Amino acid sequence: MQTVANTLAGHRSIRQFKPDEVPQTTIDEVLQEAIAGTSSSGNLNSYSLIVTRDPARKQRLYELHGEQEFVLQAPLVITFCADWYRTRQWLKLRGARDNFNNFLGYQVAANEAMLISQSVTLGFEARGYGICYMGTTLQAMGQIADYLGLPETCLPITTIAVGVPDEQPERRERLPMRAYVHDEVYQKPSAAELDDLYRAREESGWQRYMSMPRLKAMCEEGGITSLAQMYTSPYKYDPEAYAATSQQVLETLRGRGFLPNRLAPEQTQE
Structure with a gap:
């Protein structure tokens, strides 16, 4: 196990993986540590993680993520979701008022999904595994949500591929x-x-x-x-393309219960 400083210093985006499986015990350790050690608004932990190992299911994720080859190479793919469905069902069960099915709720849950993803990433990298974040999650947000069976107020935010690195890329530079x-x-x-x-x-x-x-x-x-x-x-x-994708994301947020059917400014227009 590496220190946090060493893990951060050694970070690289890995796009070539060996076929070695990630042991279930390692997956469980990393996820448990990340969930226990990541900050959360109100301790509501408004996220869910979808773990994909089945080759056939990875094939479909490969297609949804723009056919990036490393999705098929990596033995493990994890999709991080902004998720208020679980909490909202608990509120309903206890007779509490509904909430979080709004844009602020989405922002909080999306932030928490990214926080937990970084904790999980550090956990795997500290154990010598490589990861690659996939920004294509947002481009295919609605399709991925449908494929993974995500309920209302639950949407994918980011995805990582995980495995044993089969390359040693140079470290990417940062600005001063x-x-x-x-x-x-x-x-x-x-x-x-x-x-x-x-x-x-x-x-x-x-x-x-x-x-x-x-x-x-x-x-x-x-x-x-x-x-x-x-x-x-x-x-x-x-x-x-960014403008078109932005519109798609907005429509997905509306369709999944995070935005009203009409934006507030339009509601006030005659």
Whole structure:
């Protein structure tokens, strides 16, 4: 077992896994420790974890997560859900008023799902396992919820693949600490400060993209000449795709009981 500092220092996103299974005893230990040791609003623990090991079920998750090969390689996939269904049923059983089927409830539960996911990640990494977070969970939120049989006011927030690493990727760089940490109040960076903060990232990130023939060809074809342009290009985080996905997420929240059928501003319009 590693220390927390060593575990954080050794973190890498792993996308190639060996076929070795993760023992059930290890899974139980990690999840129990994470649940016991993660902060929760009101100790209501508004999350649920769906553990997937069956190859056939992983095949469907692979499809829903954009056909990323490591989903099939990893012996274990865990989906972290914002979940008020369990609590709301308990409230009903005890004759208490219903609550949490609203946007604030979603925010609290989504935050807690991310908190527990990080605790679980640290638990596996401290034992030598590798993980990869899947942002595609949000893109396919509704479909994943249907596939996993999630009830009302229960939605997937993030997913991790877990297994024995079969690669040793380089550590990804971060911006200098001063980019993230503000003393007392937010310090807006000037253009000169932004240039200084992002200079090393722009150079190393662009070199990494240019070292990959497929990405280099895409950039040349699309007239992309910088890392910043790549990040908002059709090949990565396309603003139009983000807007469409944002609308899908809103509709999913409405359909799953976290938002009213109509937004408040529309209700007041004549």
